[in-house]
Amino acid sequence: MTQTVDSPTTVDKQTVGKQNMASRKVGFISLGCPKALVDSERILTQLRVEGYEVAASYEGADAVIVNTCGFITPAVEESLSAIGEALEATGRVIVTGCLGERPDKILERHPKVAAITGSEAVDDVMMHVRELLPIETDEFTGVLPVTASGMRPERENTKHGDVFAPTIKLTPRHYAYVKIAEGCNHTCAFCIIPKLRGLQVSRDAGAVLYESFRLIAGGTKELMIISQDTSAYGVDVRYRESEFQGEQVRAHLTDLAVKLGEMGAWVRMHYVYPYPHVDRIVELMAQGKILPYLDVPLQHASPRILKLMRRPGAGKQLDTIRRWRGICPELTIRSTFIVGFPGETEEEFGELLTFLEDARLDRVGAFAYSDVEEADANALPDPVPEDVKQERLARFMEVAQRISTERLAEKVGRVMDVIVDEFNDDEGDAPGTRLIGRTKGDAPGIDGQVYLFAGDFAGGVKIGDIVRARIEDSDEYDLFGEVVERPEWKPNVPQLGHFGGH
Numbered sequence: 001m002t003q004t005v006d007s008p009t010t011v012d013k014q015t016v017g018k019q020n021m022a023s024r025k026v027g028f029i030s031l032g033c034p035k036a037l038v039d040s041e042r043i044l045t046q047l048r049v050e051g052y053e054v055a056a057s058y059e060g061a062d063a064v065i066v067n068t069c070g071f072i073t074p075a076v077e078e079s080l081s082a083i084g085e086a087l088e089a090t091g092r093v094i095v096t097g098c099l100g101e102r103p104d105k106i107l108e109r110h111p112k113v114a115a116i117t118g119s120e121a122v123d124d125v126m127m128h129v130r131e132l133l134p135i136e137t138d139e140f141t142g143v144l145p146v147t148a149s150g151m152r153p154e155r156e157n158t159k160h161g162d163v164f165a166p167t168i169k170l171t172p173r174h175y176a177y178v179k180i181a182e183g184c185n186h187t188c189a190f191c192i193i194p195k196l197r198g199l200q201v202s203r204d205a206g207a208v209l210y211e212s213f214r215l216i217a218g219g220t221k222e223l224m225i226i227s228q229d230t231s232a233y234g235v236d237v238r239y240r241e242s243e244f245q246g247e248q249v250r251a252h253l254t255d256l257a258v259k260l261g262e263m264g265a266w267v268r269m270h271y272v273y274p275y276p277h278v279d280r281i282v283e284l285m286a287q288g289k290i291l292p293y294l295d296v297p298l299q300h301a302s303p304r305i306l307k308l309m310r311r312p313g314a315g316k317q318l319d320t321i322r323r324w325r326g327i328c329p330e331l332t333i334r335s336t337f338i339v340g341f342p343g344e345t346e347e348e349f350g351e352l353l354t355f356l357e358d359a360r361l362d363r364v365g366a367f368a369y370s371d372v373e374e375a376d377a378n379a380l381p382d383p384v385p386e387d388v389k390q391e392r393l394a395r396f397m398e399v400a401q402r403i404s405t406e407r408l409a410e411k412v413g414r415v416m417d418v419i420v421d422e423f424n425d426d427e428g429d430a431p432g433t434r435l436i437g438r439t440k441g442d443a444p445g446i447d448g449q450v451y452l453f454a455g456d457f458a459g460g461v462k463i464g465d466i467v468r469a470r471i472e473d474s475d476e477y478d479l480f481g482e483v484v485e486r487p488e489w490k491p492n493v494p495q496l497g498h499f500g501g502h
Contacts, residue, residue, distance in 0.1 A: 024133040025053045027061030027090065029082050030170060032069030034226050034270070036097055037170055038179040040067045042122050043096070044168040050126065051135050054168075058089035063114070063132050065125060070099030070196055073370050080109050087112060094128050096121055098196040102373075119197050120182055174221045174419065174464030175266075175444060180208050180256065181227035185235070188299075189310050189377040190338065190369065193228055200227075202234050205249040205256050206242035212260055213245075216493040221464060222266040222419060224443065225256075231273040254280045261289030264491035266419065266466075268443060270295040273312060274320045279327065286328035291440045294324070298335045301355030302348035305341055308380060321359050332441030334363030339396050340389030341369045342380035349392050356399050362407050363447050364400040368393045401476050408448070408474035415484060416440075418450045418469045420461055432459040437467070439479070448477040457483045465489075 026047055030040035043065065044054060055061035064086040068079035079099045086093045087110060095106055096117045103116045115128035169176055183198040184191075212223055227233060234240075234251035241248040249255055254277055260267045267290040272278060274296060285292040298317050300306050325331055339349065356364070368389040371378045384392075418437040421444065425434050435452040442448050452469050454461050461467060461483065468485035 024051075024135050025055040025060050025062050026129060026133070027055040027058060027064035027086065029064065029066045029086060031067060031079055031082060032071070032075065032097060034177045034224065035179055035182075035228065036067055036069060036119075038177050038226070039097070039120050039122070041168055041170055043067070043125050044170070046122055046126050047129070048168055050130075052129065052133070058086070061090050063092035063094065063129070064090050065094045065096060065129070068095060068097035068099035070097070070102060070105075071191075071193065072367075072372055076105070076373075080106070083110050083113065092132055094125060094132070096125050098193075101196045105373075171444075172421070172463065173219050174421075175224065176215050176220045176222070177224045177226050178208060178212055178215070179203075179226050180230065180233050181236075184228035185232065186229060186312070187310055187376075189308060189380070190341070190372060190375050192372055192374050195374060197228070200229065200232060200236045202227075202237050202251050204237075204240070204242035205234075205251045205259070206244040208256060209244040209249065209259055212263060212265075213493055216263050216265045216491050217496045219464070219495070220265065221466060221489060221491075222268065223260065224268045224270055225260070226270045228271060229273055230269060230271045231275040231278055253277065254284075257281055257284050257290055263493050265493075266291050266440065268293050268295075270443070272296050274317065279323065282324045282327045282331060285331060292328050292330045293332045293334070293441055293443070295334045295443065299338050300341065300352055302344070302351040305344055305348055308343060309338075309341065309377070318355060318358055321361075332362045333359075334365075334443070334447060335361050336365040336367070337396065338367055338369050339392045340384040342377055342384065343382040344369075344384055344392075349396075353396065353399055356396070356403060360403050360407065361400075362404070362441060364404070365446070366393055366396050366400070404448075405474070405476045408477070408479060411439075411471050411479060412474055413471065415468055415470050416450075416479075416481075418452065418467055418481075418483075420452075420463055420465045420467060421449075422463060424451065430458055432457075432461055435461060435467075435483070437469075448479065450479045450481060452480075453482045455482050455484075457486050461486060 028040065028044060030037055047054060066079070066083050066086055069075040070079065076099060083093055083095055083106065093113045094115045095113050098119050099106060100116050101118045106113060106116055114132055117124040171177065181200055181202040183200045184193045185200045187194070215223065231253060233253045233256065237251050239250045239252045241250050244259065249259055257267070261284055269281065269290065272294050284290050299309055299311055301317065321333060337352065416439050418439055420435050420437040422436045423432060423434065424436045425431060433454055435454055437450045437452060438444065438447065439450055450469065465486060466489055467483045468487060469481045470484050471479050471481040473480040
């Protein structure tokens, strides 16, 4: 879906014609979830392929693309604010992403945007960029995606960017998000993702595997597998087979996980619904094939509230979690919950707290319910007063924090693998003395961190290295320790360039 808006800011073609068409700079604002971040990477990649430069600030931008989030009210407001800021700074703004599926909402606040496209609309965005900022292309100096033998499908599929996976990343080199499907088939009462992004459309397994292969070959050590419902991967295409390096691989989560696990990188699963076949995924974790980590959006524990939410597996979560931990005792489980859903009683909120105590989830996030425009939950009776929602949220997080503290304390004294994300040196430290990283049980940006002294390895550890560290202390969310080993990293994928053994 694309909507072009005629306005004085759209484009003054005479002025544009006088500008230097060989050098166009486009600013970019990426908002929302990791799934939207992957869309941003694809747009940025195409911008560079076509010869556009990416501006680091408003001052250097001829136009700005804003990739928006439209899921919950605070995210909508953040997106609208970003659009307004970009308009004020440059006068030329192309809006894309989830909020772009609701153009009236954008135009009501910002009628002078140049164009509006929906989510995952790389082609539409680029069409408007070309109209807004014409550029002279050079067939000899244009930027092209880099590939090597064995890194591309034999038969290319144009859906979801599979003609070329992103070559420009918005994450550090050592980790990346890999999106395996778009859209969602669920009808959760609080969610409008199917309205914004449509029903589920899975990528072929071959396309996902070739993208992952290329990323690892380029030095990526951690792949985060994402979609709206990762467990349902392949359902919409009836688990069809596709080619990967001469083999046929089903578009099924277990088959995909097996092949990803063979590449030798960390593989982390996000947004996994508790379907029966997830047991097989947990078995792979117990075997060390993929990371023992599951991000499972449970949302609540009361069977009645889960039914009102139209969530699958109502009342079975605790049994499932116990079964998974029986298969893989090292499993880290993260989840998110909504408190104050319409009709939630104090007793039902108490069921949620009891579930937390029993499940002892490692990582937990929570939100106070808020109406989402066009969501069915808005019409439910007995809304919970705002002050009650906030009071319940505080009580929920108090319990979650205590459990997190206790779970992390159990790790003190252990030696664990840690991937290094950044340096944390004090002013008087020698370079590389203090490090910040994550264990296999921590996803970037949402989970805890490990604060390390490099000790004898100071100056020898690089960002992206995977080290062995002895855990010496812990608090509510983080671990503290010291590096004891810097093993060589040897993936089962040939490395491009000279990255060394780490």
